[in-house]
Amino acid sequence: MKKPSRLRKSKTASGVHRAAVRRAQPAGKQQAARQTRRLARAQPAENAPSLERVGAASITTEVPFAVRRIFAIALIAVALVLIGALTAQNWAGFVEWASALARTQQATAAPSGITANPAQVARSDIRIGIVSGHRGSDSGAVCADGLTEAQVNFDHAMRVASLLRAQGYTVDVLEEFDPRLEGYTANVLVSIHADSCTYINDLATGFKVARVLDSRLPEVEDRLVACLKSRYQQATGLRFHANTVTYDMTQYHAFYEIASTTPAAIIETGFLYLDRIILTRKPERVAEGIVNGILCFLNQETP
Numbered sequence: 266m267k268k269p270s271r272l273r274k275s276k277t278a279s280g281v282h283r284a285a286v287r288r289a290q291p292a293g294k295q296q297a298a299r300q301t302r303r304l305a306r307a308q309p310a311e312n313a314p315s316l317e318r319v320g321a322a323s324i325t326t327e328v329p330f331a332v333r334r335i336f337a338i339a340l341i342a343v344a345l346v347l348i349g350a351l352t353a354q355n356w357a358g359f360v361e362w363a364s365a366l367a368r369t370q371q372a373t374a375a376p377s378g379i380t381a382n383p384a385q386v387a388r389s390d391i392r393i394g395i396v397s398g399h400r401g402s403d404s405g406a407v408c409a410d411g412l413t414e415a416q417v418n419f420d421h422a423m424r425v426a427s428l429l430r431a432q433g434y435t436v437d438v439l440e441e442f443d444p445r446l447e448g449y450t451a452n453v454l455v456s457i458h459a460d461s462c463t464y465i466n467d468l469a470t471g472f473k474v475a476r477v478l479d480s481r482l483p484e485v486e487d488r489l490v491a492c493l494k495s496r497y498q499q500a501t502g503l504r505f506h507a508n509t510v511t512y513d514m515t516q517y518h519a520f521y522e523i524a525s526t527t528p529a530a531i532i533e534t535g536f537l538y539l540d541r542i543i544l545t546r547k548p549e550r551v552a553e554g555i556v557n558g559i560l561c562f563l564n565q566e567t568p
Contacts, residue, residue, distance in 0.1 A: 388433035393559060394454035394527070396519060397422035401440030406537055408462040414537060417544055418457050421534060424552035425457070429559070446522040453489065453559055454529040456519055459544060460509075462537035470539040471506035472497060474532045477520035485528045491568035493532055493558035500554030501543055503535055528562070 398418040399405035405414030426436040439445055461469065474493045476486035494505055517531050534551050535544050543550060561568060 389435055391563065392435045392437065392451040393429055394437050394439055394449060394451045394523075394529075395422050395426055396439045396441065396443070396446075396454065396456035398456055398458035399441050402442050406459065406462045408537055408541075412462070412537070412545070414459045414462070417459050417534075417537065417548075420548055421544075421551050421555070422457050424548055425455075425555050425559075428552055428556045442518075446519050449523040449527060451523075451527050453562060454519070454523060454527055455493070455555065455559060456517065456529070456531040457555065458531060458533045460533045460536040460540075462541075464538050465536075467539075469509075469536050471504040472501070472533055472535050472540075473506050473510050473514065474530055475510050475514040475517075476530045477517065478515040481525045482528055486530060488568065489528050489530045489558075489562045492561035492566070493530055493555065495568045496557035496561050497532065497534075497551075497554035500557060501535075501547075501550050503540060503543070 397415075399413075399415035400419050400422075403415070405418065407413050422438055426438050429436045437445065437449075437451070439449075460473075474490050474497070476490050480486045497503070498505060514531050514533070519531075520529055523529060532555065534540075534555075537544060560566075
């Protein structure tokens with residue numbers, strides 16, 4: 266048998282080597298892949314970028330802090346402008362409401378029901394209501410020569426208002442059924458009337474003052490009545506005609522229309538028949554008596 270030549274042996278060994286390499290390549294690749302996965306799992310989590318951090322970084326980059334701050338300030342400014350516009354539209358109503366509220370608080374702050382201390386309150390902040398009896402409604406009592414109670418009452422009401430305004434007070438002259446009487450709030454209200462213009466008897470002379478029968482402020486309104494009686498009698502010399510106070514006075518309609526915190530009274534200044542001279546020729550005395558009675562009440566003087 267012939268021995269294989271050296272050349273054929275060499276070729277055979279080379280083929281075996283190549284086959285071994287081919288068999289080893291897949292195993293090496295798999296080992297390399299496993300090593301790569303182990304290294305990836307061993308890498309710290311904080312070193313790997315996340316979608317959340319990337320998104321936040323994008324937002325921060327796209328909208329800087331200064332821009333967001335300016336946007337917030339703009340929104341606040343718009344809100345303030347809207348509030349200012351609404352306030353301006355309702356300013357008049359707000360002022361009236363605030364003034365009425367202040368007067369109500371003043372009227373109920375002190376035990377007397379008026380102001381806690383008149384010296385500390387500006388006179389212009391004190392509101393006084395004067396009702397001119399029958400004005401805007403009817404004539405009231407009528408005299409034979411055509412003189413009407415409504416005319417006399419209006420003259421007295423305007424004189425009273427003029428004297429009070431001259432001292433700095435805020436005064437409303439109201440008609441008999443004035444729409445403003447509904448819920449009317451003031452430090453005091455007085456309705457001015459006069460009595461009959463026909464002869465009744467020689468005793469039908471003098472004046473009368475009354476407050477509402479079922480008063481919610483009995484002590485306060487009793488003081489008002491007492492002040493009006495005292496000061497009016499001093500100014501006019503007329504006597505108080507107590508026994509002719511009528512149901513129409515104690516149940517006077519305006520008492521039930523005004524705010525319950527407003528002290529009120531009605532005065533009948535005299536009889537148009539026997540007291541006509543002082544009522545028509547000396548109206549300044551009538552006005553003086555009513556004004557002094559109101560001030561006695563507001564200043565918490567002794568009646």
